């Protein structure tokens with residue numbers, strides 16, 4: 001199928017892109033890597049009046065070290081290709097492990113970090129990493145700049161907290177604290193498919209080897225990527241080990257709201273969630289203090 005006719009704009013700066021976006025309002029759509037949007041256009045599931053292509057905006061392609069709220073991290077321009085993110089991801093082991101699950105190299109050569117976050121697919125890897133680590137997204141509009149923490153960014157399926165006149169310009173992710181281990185696991189029908197279920201864990205121990213902080217999030221099990229908050233809380237202050245991990249894995253699975261589809265039913269997804277969280281906790285624990 002071919003897309004419905006649209007006006008094409010290819011601004012060279014963010015300011016020009018914001019002007020174009022303001023011109024078309026709800027009828028304008030940002031084009032980033034096109035790896036999600038173009039199929040939607042071709043199937044006519046999206047029929048915007050205008051496409052505003054960000055690909056000429058060189059200022060939106062960068063990777064840099066930056067602190068945010070006192071935490072060290074990496075900042076990515078929204079148009080940074082997923083391949084470039086992958087090349088710079090080593091300081092954040094969760095990101096490094098997760099990104100190789102995103103489609104195939106051809107997809108990652110075009111797809112962008114901003115596009116993946118803004119598309120907000122509940123089974124996508126980058127939104128899950130963003131949520132697990134509580135990153136921050138910066139949006140620009142003609143009226144200024146807004147920074148939204150990942151915990152508030154995903155509103156519903158494929159619905160991020162991005163207004164029609166806003167462009168995501170920057171995605172920030174924190175570096176792990178000392179004594180932190182991270183792990184990303186996923187079950188998909190084939191490598192490169194969206195996850196049936198994915199689990200992401202970041203575990204930080206205190207100097208005595210007890211669990212100081214745990215971040216656990218799941219993809220494919222709710223309308224948005226979801227944190228397993230009760231499971232995280234259940235681990236704090238405990239010695240890492242099978243009993244603690246088993247309890248947390250079951251709490252995480254209990255918190256899911258999976259739906260069934262032709263690929264897997266809800267019960268299967270819940271079982272897989274428990275198994276993946278358990279394994280991800282074990283792996284993250286094994287990696288504490290081990291250089292990525």
Ligand SMILES: Cc1cc2nc3c(=O)[nH]c(=O)nc-3n(C[C@H](O)[C@H](O)[C@H](O)COP(=O)(O)OP(=O)(O)OC[C@H]3O[C@@H](n4cnc5c(N)ncnc54)[C@H](O)[C@@H]3O)c2cc1C
Pocket residue numbers: 029030031032033034035036037038054078079101102103104107110111112113114115116118119123124125126162166167168169192193194195
């Ligand atoms: C065969 C195939 C397999 C795939 N497998 C996976 C997979 O396993 N896991 C996975 O996570 N993804 C997968 N993808 C999707 C891929 O990761 C996309 O790159 C990603 O979902 C969207 O990024 P994009 O840059 O291509 O955005 P686009 O497709 O250009 O845009 C996606 C949406 O985000 C909006 N948008 C984009 N950038 C911005 C911005 N800066 N500000 C505001 N709104 C913006 C667009 O308007 C659009 O609504 C797959 C794609 C294909 C074609």
